[in-house]
Amino acid sequence: MLLKTIILSTFALAAMPEISAVKTAASQIVAPAKPEITVIKDLNANTKSYIYFSLATGKEVPATDAKTKNWDIAFSKTTIATNSGTSGPGEGGAIVLEKPFDQVSDAPKEGYKTDGDAGFAIPGGSGNSWYKYDMSVHAILPIPGRTILVKTASGKLAKVEIISYYKGAPEDVPTEESSYYTFRYTIAGEDGKF
Known part of the structure; x- marks a missing residue:
């Protein structure tokens, strides 16, 4: 024993x-560690037809790469395109949720629309997606509690919140310097969670 x-x-x-x-x-x-939130300030969508942006790198992409998978979203005034359908060769798309950014913890696997002849995955027009036009102050204002879920060109999932449409993200709008996007985003982990 x-x-x-x-x-x-x-x-x-x-x-x-x-x-x-x-x-x-x-x-x-x-x-797993929570994905990092990136804040982009004053992305100028006013000077060219589109400003292309990679969510993966957090940087602008040259317009010469418009027909590649090097970008995920593109901005032109109030229009936001995804690298999908008629806008690009990527696996992109988007859904606009009526849910605050901080409350979106899971990325849906289905339901993403692509850019096409009928319109963009992220619809344009006041009240249709991320902004409203406030007639009292003649300003483009992000709608509180709206989050854009973006499928990137490579098929990853990200959540995006537009914070401001004006340079410097001022509290008093409008200013003369519009089409300057300030937004925050994060890319979901492999498990689809933010």
Whole structure:
């Protein structure tokens, strides 16, 4: 009996590092890090037909790349295009949710519209998607509680909130300097969670 106890104790001690490693690996899978939120300030959508933007890199993409998968969304005045359908060769698309950015925790797997002859995946016009035109102050104002879910050119999912349409994101609008997008976004993890 004494010999059996010694052998089992030795085996248990030898196996402990492996058990510990399994627990560590499992902890990392159960609690993935939250995706980082990126804020873009004053993206100028006023000077060219479209400003192309990569959500993956957080940078503008040259217009010469318009027919590539190097960009995810493009801005022209109040129009936002996705790299999909008639706008580009990507796997892009979008859905506009009536839900605040911070409350969107999962990206739907289906329901994304693409840009086409009938219109853009992110509809234009006051009250139709991310903005309203306020007649009292003659300004383009983001609609509170609206979040744009974007499928990127490579098929990843991101959530986007337009914060301001005016340079410097002023509280008092309008200003003479419009078509300057300030927005925040984050790309979902492999599990589709933000």
